[in-house]
Amino acid sequence: MLQEVLKALGERACTSPSQTALIRENVSEEEALISSEQNSELQPLHRGGGNLQLAHFRTHPRESAPPTESCRGSSQRSGPGAVASDRASRGRMAGEGAAGRAEWAAEKADVTVSLALLSVVVLLSDALRRMLARVLAHSGLEVHAAEFVSTLQLCCCTHELRVLSDVGKIERRLAHTLTYVAAVVHGLTFKGAVGNPACTLVHTYRQRLVPGAALWEIACQFAAAAAARALMPLAWSLGMSSLHVRHRAREFQCTSPVDSPLIATAVETACACAVQTAITQTRSLEEKYRVHAVAAVVTTAVYAGGPSTGAVFNPALAFSTQFRCEGRSLPEYCLVYWLGPVLGMLGSVLLCDWLEGWRLVRRR
The missing domain is CATH 1.20.1080.10 (Glycerol uptake facilitator protein.)
Incomplete structure (x- = not known):
């Protein structure tokens, strides 16, 4: 259940693919630890099950849904080109403001x-x-x-x-x-x-x-x-x-x-x-x-x-x-x-x- 909640939160937040993979790995480790603790409490004689489950979870992680179109657009806009364009636009605006102030002075x-x-x-x-x-x-x-x-x-x-x-x-x-x-x-x-x-x-x-x-x-x-x-x-x-x-x-x-x-x-x-x-x-x-x-x-x-x-x-x-x-x-x-x-x-x-x-x- 925790994995599904985090998955939904990951889909709502428009994250990039690299960020989504990092979230999946963290979620997998958390679920494995929780499952290991439950197995140790219920079956103290079979502690290897938790390790097997953890190993199985790490080997076969659950695939998350692909990012939506809005997420793709956000990740594309947040690239180096968009940052450079934004900086250039801010530079032009600052230059125009400085020129206007100089002309007024x-x-x-x-x-x-x-x-x-x-x-x-x-x-x-x-x-x-x-x-x-x-x-x-x-x-x-x-x-x-x-x-x-x-x-x-x-x-x-x-x-x-x-x-x-x-x-x-x-x-x-x-x-x-x-x-x-x-x-x-x-x-x-x-x-x-x-x-x-x-x-x-x-x-x-x-x-x-x-x-x-x-x-x-x-x-x-x-x-x-x-x-x-x-x-x-x-x-x-x-x-x-x-x-x-x-x-x-x-x-x-x-x-x-x-x-x-x-x-x-x-x-x-x-x-x-x-x-x-x-x-x-x-x-x-x-x-x-x-x-x-x-x-x-x-x-x-x-x-x-x-x-x-x-x-x-x-x-x-x-x-x-x-x-x-x-x-x-x-x-x-x-x-x-x-x-x-x-x-x-x-x-x-x-x-x-x-x-x-x-x-x-x-x-x-």
């Missing part, structure tokens, strides 16, 4: 360096703005100096954010988060400057600026855009991160996202109209709340129009970041990035003025 380091560079640009710009405001006080030039420094800050930060997005291939969600934060920081540090020639034209239309002052302001904005266009490659040449090294290896080249100039012009017009409408409709809010509202609209416009044009809606900023890119001619860039934002912002102003007049007529 490199991306994190690139983002950290870019954030540090953006912080340095903002701090230096704010210090320079304060210093020029004190030096040029009561001279009439402090406004133009603030426009120059603020536009320079805007263009330098946008250059770095674009490198993070185009060369670094960071996640779009992270890129939009950085865009929102940058918009808030610009709004809090500009100190009344606009940094956008289209906004300057809007101020001229509303008679907040005389044409001569507006031309000087626009000249300062384009001068700052040209300065940022020349300064940022010098910063990238330092190779502070692997991202900057890759960008330098590509000779700071970029490709225009514009596919169709007419569609791109419409996109820039719509984005500029939305941003200018947000600026107009949030004039009654406190500055600390207004900057977040405008930054949210700017981020939404970048999300919607970024794949088509980069969502610049700023002629000076486009001159700094887009005009050097390959893929389109100068007239097409002027159409998309100069005419589009001007039409969008002036259209927003005319629409808001018409709605305000219509409300006044209804109240009367």
Whole structure:
């Protein structure tokens, strides 16, 4: 009976043939010893029977059932080839995990360096703005100096954010988060400057600026855009991160996202109209709340129009970041990035003025 139980257990456990033979031998010895003890107790005068039974059991062991299909498969899979394959698979998985961790660490380091560079640009710009405001006080030039420094800050930060997005291939969600934060920081540090020639034209239309002052302001904005266009490659040449090294290896080249100039012009017009409408409709809010509202609209416009044009809606900023890119001619860039934002912002102003007049007529 013990042999049958052990046989059943051996069949249930998917053992290999060599293990099955070893179990059979152990079972045979155990049964022989048990039979020998029984014979010695019942027939003490015939002790040779037990030895004969043991000898007979060893000579003619009971054949066990062949292993089942599942046991054969298990024994085949547990061979040296399967072990080597399993080790190779684990090695590949470990290699892929290590490569993923290394890539994530490199991306994190690139983002950290870019954030540090953006912080340095903002701090230096704010210090320079304060210093020029004190030096040029009561001279009439402090406004133009603030426009120059603020536009320079805007263009330098946008250059770095674009490198993070185009060369670094960071996640779009992270890129939009950085865009929102940058918009808030610009709004809090500009100190009344606009940094956008289209906004300057809007101020001229509303008679907040005389044409001569507006031309000087626009000249300062384009001068700052040209300065940022020349300064940022010098910063990238330092190779502070692997991202900057890759960008330098590509000779700071970029490709225009514009596919169709007419569609791109419409996109820039719509984005500029939305941003200018947000600026107009949030004039009654406190500055600390207004900057977040405008930054949210700017981020939404970048999300919607970024794949088509980069969502610049700023002629000076486009001159700094887009005009050097390959893929389109100068007239097409002027159409998309100069005419589009001007039409969008002036259209927003005319629409808001018409709605305000219509409300006044209804109240009367």
